Amino acid sequence: xxxxxxxxxxxxxxxxxxxxxxxxxxxxxxxxxxxxxxxxxxxxxxxxxxxxxxxxxxxxxxxxxxxxxxxxxxxxxxxxxxxxxxxxxxxxxxxxxxxxxxxxxxxxxxxxxxxxxxxxxxxxxxxxxxxxxxxxxxxxxxxxxxxxxxxxxxxxxxxxxxxxxxxxxxxxxxxxxxxxxxxxxxxxxxxxxxxxxxxxxxxxxxxxxxxxxxxxxxxx
Amino acid sequence: xxxxxxxxxxxxxxxxxxxxxxxxxxxxxxxxxxxxxxxxxxxxxxxxxxxxxxxxxxxxxxxxxxxxxxxxxxxxxxxxxxxxxxxxxxxxxxxxxxxxxxxxxxxxxxxxxxxx
Ligand SMILES: Nc1nc2c(ncn2[C@@H]2O[C@H](COP(=O)(O)OP(=O)(O)OP(=O)(O)O)[C@@H](O)[C@H]2O)c(=O)[nH]1
Ligand SMILES: [Mg+2]
Ligand SMILES: [Zn+2]
Numbered sequence: 001x002x003x004x005x006x007x008x009x010x011x012x013x014x015x016x017x018x019x020x021x022x023x024x025x026x027x028x029x030x031x032x033x034x035x036x037x038x039x040x041x042x043x044x045x046x047x048x049x050x051x052x053x054x055x056x057x058x059x060x061x062x063x064x065x066x067x068x069x070x071x072x073x074x075x076x077x078x079x080x081x082x083x084x085x086x087x088x089x090x091x092x093x094x095x096x097x098x099x100x101x102x103x104x105x106x107x108x109x110x111x112x113x114x115x116x117x118x119x120x121x122x123x124x125x126x127x128x129x130x131x132x133x134x135x136x137x138x139x140x141x142x143x144x145x146x147x148x149x150x151x152x153x154x155x156x157x158x159x160x161x162x163x164x165x166x167x168x169x170x171x172x173x174x175x176x177x178x179x180x181x182x183x184x185x186x187x188x189x190x191x192x193x194x195x196x197x198x199x200x201x202x203x204x205x206x207x208x209x210x211x212x213x214x215x216x217x218x219x220x
Numbered sequence: 221x222x223x224x225x226x227x228x229x230x231x232x233x234x235x236x237x238x239x240x241x242x243x244x245x246x247x248x249x250x251x252x253x254x255x256x257x258x259x260x261x262x263x264x265x266x267x268x269x270x271x272x273x274x275x276x277x278x279x280x281x282x283x284x285x286x287x288x289x290x291x292x293x294x295x296x297x298x299x300x301x302x303x304x305x306x307x308x309x310x311x312x313x314x315x316x317x318x319x320x321x322x323x324x325x326x327x328x329x330x331x332x333x334x335x336x
Binding site (some may be wrong): 001002003004005006007008009010012093094095125126128129130150151154155156158186187188189190191 | 222225226229230233234237238239242251252257258259260305306307308309315316317318320324326327328329330331332333334335
């Protein structure tokens with residue numbers, strides 16, 4: 001006998017994410033989920049970004065680092081509250097789930113924040129599937145990765161609101177076709193803003209920072 | 221990569237869906253819909269499922285995965301198509317105002333329980 005079920009497999013996560021979203025809205029905190037493959041430069045980008053937006057945008061960071069506290073240490077140096085979520089709390093998973101964010105967020109005084117940035121676990125597959133209650137998603141791609149990453153990991157690029165093409169300072173040394181990379185991004189997600197920048201030198205950073213400022217200002 | 225976690229959710233939902241009056245009957249099959257755009261690899265999901273069902277009411281059951289093709293529809297000209305590659309610009313008018321109609325599913329449809 002066939003018993004009808006019809007339920008989303010991730011509906012528990014979706015429900016938790018929705019609860020987060022309501023709580024962040026109530027506290028007027030904008031949440032930005034930053035994702036990429038390992039080593040694309042998320043932490044470096046956030047360090048540079050924090051230096052620009054603090055203190056006028058009061059920011060907190062949640063960082064999902066599987067084994068070390070390196071990223072948390074680097075980000076704390078920027079003078080922002082940082083909460084690290086590591087493997088013990090979420091079973092060595094390859095993404096941050098909504099209930100993990102809910103718990104991590106308890107460590108912040110949300111009334112004292114305008115922006116909460118989540119550095120997700122370095123992975124282009126799994127985080128795309130897990131809503132954490134964020135308001136916007138940014139995916140970071142670096143020019144040392146293949147131009148065709150966007151069409152290999154389409155869900156991530158489809159679900160993001162902005163893309164960063166990082167490490168442009170290395171372009172002179174590489175055989176990298178940046179137009180092809182941008183075109184692949186736009187195949188998957190037409191019209192998505194793409195910020196070509198170097199987190200290392202700061203070149204191109206301003207447009208990305210403006211995008212964040214606009215997002216945070218526009219929040220309800 | 222997160223197939224183990226997905227398999228655990230599937231088992232939890234499916235086990236909770238066994239009607240109380242049928243508790244103890246054998247579950248033969250769990251029917252799942254997985255969109256081709258979902259970040260899930262069917263083979264590894266089936267593998268994880270077989271590991272996770274041990275010692276649960278679903279032990280011995282089979283995970284049946286129906287893969288759903290990706291279809292998209294243009295919001296400007298109405299053109300719709302099956303996307304066999306991740307191209308979401310309209311092939312008819314070039315618009316980027318495109319909606320994904322199917323292909324992102326990750327849903328339990330039903331469970332098949334042995335008739336008493
Ligand atoms: N040349 C160059 N190197 C960069 C740039 N951004 C980051 N890097 C380097 O790339 C490496 C990885 O950077 P991280 O910022 O740790 O990258 P991540 O994405 O946070 O890495 P995980 O958290 O481990 O996934 C480091 O050696 C950085 O110094 C850049 O714009 N240019
Ligand atoms: Mg990092
Ligand atoms: Zn069209």
